[in-house]
Amino acid sequence: MNRIFFIILLSIFSLCSMAQNDTLPKFTAKKKSGVITISWINAFKNASQINIQRSKDSNRNFVTIHSTPNPNAKTYSYIDKTAKNDTGYYRVFVLFEGTNYIFTRSQRAVEIKQEIVEKDPSVINVTGPEDVKSKDPKNREKIPPPVTNTPVKKAWEPSVFIYTGDDGNVVIKLPDAATKKYSVIFSREEGRPVFVISHVKQPYLTLDKATFLKSGWYFFELREDGNVKERNKFLITRDN
Incomplete structure (x- = not known):
């Protein structure tokens, strides 16, 4: 009960x-x-x-x-x-x-202000006989086997370096671009290259989404001094 x-x-x-x-x-x-x-x-x-x-x-x-x-x-x-x-x-x-x-x-x-809940003195916790573990093995409840959780696939997280801005254009944000050599390779979802920026010299750069011709997912490879810094993707949407 x-x-x-x-x-x-x-x-x-x-x-x-x-x-x-x-x-x-x-x-x-x-x-x-x-x-x-x-x-x-x-x-x-x-x-x-x-x-x-x-x-x-x-x-x-x-x-x-x-x-x-x-x-x-x-x-x-x-x-x-x-x-x-x-x-x-x-x-x-x-x-x-x-x-x-x-x-x-x-x-x-x-x-949200902290709410102080006072215990109602009229409420008494009662332990019924069904809550007491029986010593009789016949009356003991069967413990179900442990549940094996299937690992959840890691969700996609947008890049903090190259991403789609609020206006739909692509933003390249590299605060230390003046002291390091960054390059970016852009490609379509199927792997077909779109274009390459061989040297990003500005710390904040905006690319018009019209540059990518059509909507969809685009992948990029960001390199720092010749080494791969990040591989990720961003979404180009069509105008309503």
Whole structure:
């Protein structure tokens, strides 16, 4: 009987927790006791990637700080342990199957005051006879075998050096470009070369997305002084 009551109580807590979260493209950002938590309810059925991004201001310079391991999870919650202060803005990037994607509206974490819950003196915990382990082997419950979890495939994370900006153009951001020799090889998803930048001399460079002729995934190989620094990809979308 106590076990049934516990299951019902757990279900109520789960429903209450879901009710406190917003549904994508809206999300919840809250701060409690100095800890910032980002959470949401996911009603999308064709999402292939969901990233949490953070910026010092609300309009630009967003950086991906976390990628969800399962973009189809109905509910998700993430604690930002890398936030140095609470003045930043957050937004969520959702990539759908194909080439469509959305950015949510940016927002700051809302302060949640600590709630002190006093124990009700009228509530008494009672341990029933069914909670006591029986010494009779016939009455002992069978312990199920351990569940083997299938490893989750690592989610794609956008590069911090070469990525698609808010306007859809490609950004190359290399702060030490003046002191090092960087080169970039761009190619299509099937491996066909597009073009090469033999020497990136500027720390911040923008490439018009029209340079890539059509929408889709593009791969790049970033080299630093002749050595491979990063291999990654970015998405070029068509204008609406």
